[in-house]
Amino acid sequence: MPNFHTKTLKPLRYPCTYKETTFTYEAHSKRGNTLVMASTQGEQVLIRIQQKEDGVLLVKGDKVTRPTQASFLQKVLIDFRDASEAEEIFSNIEPKKFLHVKHSPYLKEIEFFANHFDVEREIWIEIGFGSGRHLLHQAKKNPHIQFIGLEIHKPSIEQVLKQCELQNIENILVIDYDARLFMEFLPSNVVGRIFVHFPVPWDKKPHRRVFSAAFIEEALRVLHVNATLELRTDSPLYFEFTFSQMMQLSKADVHVKKNAELEITSKYEDRWRKMEKDIYDVILTNEMEAAPIPKLGRLHFDDVVDFAKIRDAFKDELLRGEGFFVHFEELFEIDEKSGLIRLSFGANERNERCFIQIQEGQVTYLPETILATKSNVAAHTLIKEWFHGICD
Ligand SMILES: C[S@@+](CC[C@H](N)C(=O)[O-])C[C@H]1O[C@@H](n2cnc3c(N)ncnc32)[C@H](O)[C@@H]1O
Known part of the structure; x- marks a missing residue:
């Protein structure tokens, strides 16, 4: 992720604007860390300045407000570096060829799904699409389906959006969001297939896996009758874990396959096949219509505090x-x-x-x-x- 190291930063007078970026305020913690609120083109980002050893300052985007496009953050950091006349000791913020800051109409914020998403056709979801090979293939093959691609790795998101543009694919919406939280934004009974291909196995930290009892329950709610939740994995432990979670449902239609061929292989699948690893599929078919749920509101504070x-x-x-x-x-x-x-x-x-x-x-x-x-x-x-x- 874009960041730079410096020994000096000239203090800014807030608010101030440098080129296209406005810096609104600076805030300091007792631990010696600083936050700077920056905004450009209507998007806000907090810059985090951390004290390192030998008086070196590490300047980067804060994880919480980090925007999807690395190029956007690069631009904000370049403006901050120049406005505060920082001399870099190390830096990766100056791209060789400046990437154009462009918002794809297919990249959506969670706000869109919370308040503006109308279900007009059947939805298929791919969780953790990585290089996007499978997602792009399915979207081209099924133009009548609305695809939603979930990914938390920003370069993968940029890559898939670029492919959508190059190949004129208009039925994929991409979101940078944790799949374990996403389902709660969708209405009941609207999804036809959920693909989870080669998720990170987290064999030592199973609680971090995408699959859990709560996730399966939410997935079943959004799936329509006869729709499927599909795991494909090379990890025997992930396979067994998911199967046993599904078996804890009071009623379940579960199909298991070993080394089944798909029309398209993903980057990870190619890697595991070369290593001659076994590949497992677990497919859960939903049999029940779920009750509708109200739209999720936002949390807010009404009272004033000191x-x-x-x-x-x-x-x-x-x-x-x-x-x-x-x-x-x-x-x-x-x-x-x-x-x-x-x-x-x-x-x-x-x-x-x-x-x-x-x-x-x-x-x-x-x-x-x-x-x-x-x-x-x-x-x-x-x-x-x-x-x-x-x-x-
Ligand atoms: C091992 S890769 C597999 C990528 C792709 N499905 C393939 O088969 O090549 C797992 C992907 O899942 C993404 N991922 C991990 N946890 C996630 C989560 N909670 N929500 C959405 N995506 C996630 C990772 O960023 C990574 O790209």
Whole structure:
């Protein structure tokens, strides 16, 4: 990911604009880290400045607000470097040929699925599409189907969007989102197939796998009757784990195949075949129509809080509720009345990372689109109680 190292940064006077980037504020934590709020072309990104050994500063995009296109972040970091007259010791932000910052109409934010996505035709989903070979092949072969490709690896996303443009493929929507959280945004009974091909096996940390009892339950809800959830893996442990999870359903139609051939092989499949590994398919067919669910709203704060009181009481703290947690990680101060709290919260196995921004007493999440899942609502309630405990 784009970043640079420097020993010096000239302080900026906020707000200020340099070329196309506006820098709104700077915030500091007791640990010596700094955040700078930057925005360009309507997109916000937090720049994170970390103190390293020997007085070196590492400047990069913060994970929470990191935009999908690396080229976008590169541009913001270049503007920041130039505005603050930094002399780089190391840098990978100057691309050889500057990539044009372009938003593809097929790249969607979660906000789109939360509020604007209308299901007009059957949907097929591919989770972790990687190089996109299988997704692109299926989309070309099935033009009447709306494909949704989920991926968290940004270069893979850029690559597939480029292929869609080059090959005039118009039936794929791509989203940079964790598949374990995504299904909750879809209505019930609208999906025909969900492909999960060669997911990361996480043999030592099974709780990080895409498949879990909760994921299977949500997948069954979005699948229509006779639709399928399909795992293809080279990992015997992942295969057995998924099969046993499916067998815990009260009723299930599960098919298993070994070394079945597909019309198209993915990059990972080619690699495993060369190594003569066995390949397993587990296919779960949905037999039941699910009840409709209401659209997920956003979480928001109504009450005003006192930032100075919160800053004085703040400590790195982990709070736990039944099946969920809230971790207040780091507080950044902009001025006496404003600042940011970096935190993670949600269900134990699936959590959100975000900031809470406090400006003149008003509290908002950053990014704003924190979905109101059951565990997030529980965590949000605990966060509000925590604010009240300090401010009342
Ligand atoms: C081993 S690769 C397989 C890629 C591709 N399916 C293939 O067969 O070549 C797994 C992919 O899943 C993506 N991935 C991992 N966890 C994910 C998650 N929770 N949500 C969406 N994608 C994920 C990774 O970024 C990676 O590209």
